[in-house]
Amino acid sequence: MTYRPKDTDARIMHRLKIARGHLDKVISMVTDNVYCIDVMHQLQAVESGLRETGNLMLENHLKSCVADDIRQGKAEQSITEIMQVFKKKV
Amino acid sequence: MTYRPKDTDARIMHRLKIARGHLDKVISMVTDNVYCIDVMHQLQAVESGLRETGNLMLENHLKSCVADDIRQGKAEQSITEIMQVFKKKV
Amino acid sequence: MTYRPKDTDARIMHRLKIARGHLDKVISMVTDNVYCIDVMHQLQAVESGLRETGNLMLENHLKSCVADDIRQGKAEQSITEIMQVFKKKV
Amino acid sequence: MTYRPKDTDARIMHRLKIARGHLDKVISMVTDNVYCIDVMHQLQAVESGLRETGNLMLENHLKSCVADDIRQGKAEQSITEIMQVFKKKV
16 A cells, blocks of 8 residues: 555656557667667666656655654654665765 | 577567566456556556566667677777667666 | 664764774875775775764664654654755765 | 876866866855755765766776777676776666
8 A cells, every 4th residue: 555646646657658668669679770879878868867857756655654654653664665666875 | 680699589578578568467457447556566567577688688689789899990880879769777 | 852762872883983084094105105996995984984874873863853843743844854965975 | 007198187187186276266165154955966976077087097997998999809807897887886
């Protein structure tokens, strides 16, 4: 269960689907033997879109789950979870 | 036209398809209201896979196109192209 | 004014000073005409150290300032500030 | 020994010294108990400056050492070295 409001979920889903469309384009570019540099630029568009989606998820998580946890005295675990995500950040 | 050897293309394609599978999983996790932190970890798996794929593309590009360009006295343009990719790197 | 506990400040300061030492080493390597690749590895050690320091600052900020703000009903501004840091993240 | 032309070295050195100045500022901000978010923005300025310096080093390395290696039939080792730097990229 989660606390994402409907419209945030819709925005996240919209961006994920755009990223999947761009990723499908990367796959077809490789199939079609497109010049490496052009494929790499398209791949970066996917990465950039996913990064923005991750920021949107994070912002929503801070505003909902983390804020609730802190109000209920469970800051420690909540912040540890967030930091595990950051430390892995590529 | 490009210079990717068949097996490099196969490895790149394999990784791109794994990344697409992981991205589909992210989309279904959002649909199923899975906890934000778990979705973010799955999203990071996609980003990490795409980053490795980008490194593989780059390595192949350096070994083939860039090396050929340099041998043919066209280092300048080739290196400018590579640097444009790096500077955008997220 | 800030809310960093003394020992966190000491750890942050310790890491910043190590990073400065590594950066001084980079500068002396350039002065001494050391091979580019070796300088780049040393530069990455600085970047990696600063990144860990940033994560430590962030963790402390979440546990102190953000948690306090949320308890006092000022979640919105506090989370906006945090997100501005993330979105700029290199 | 290295192949950095004098003016590139001068530009790299200039940027490294600016980064060191910004890092000294971060250290004094922590000493003065400045608000975490402001310190993090200043730290990001250092990271951003070092990243640009790294790109400048890389561009020069590609144009000089790597291009020479490729012309002399030593592409393999040179590209392996470059890829080790990328894969560690934070």
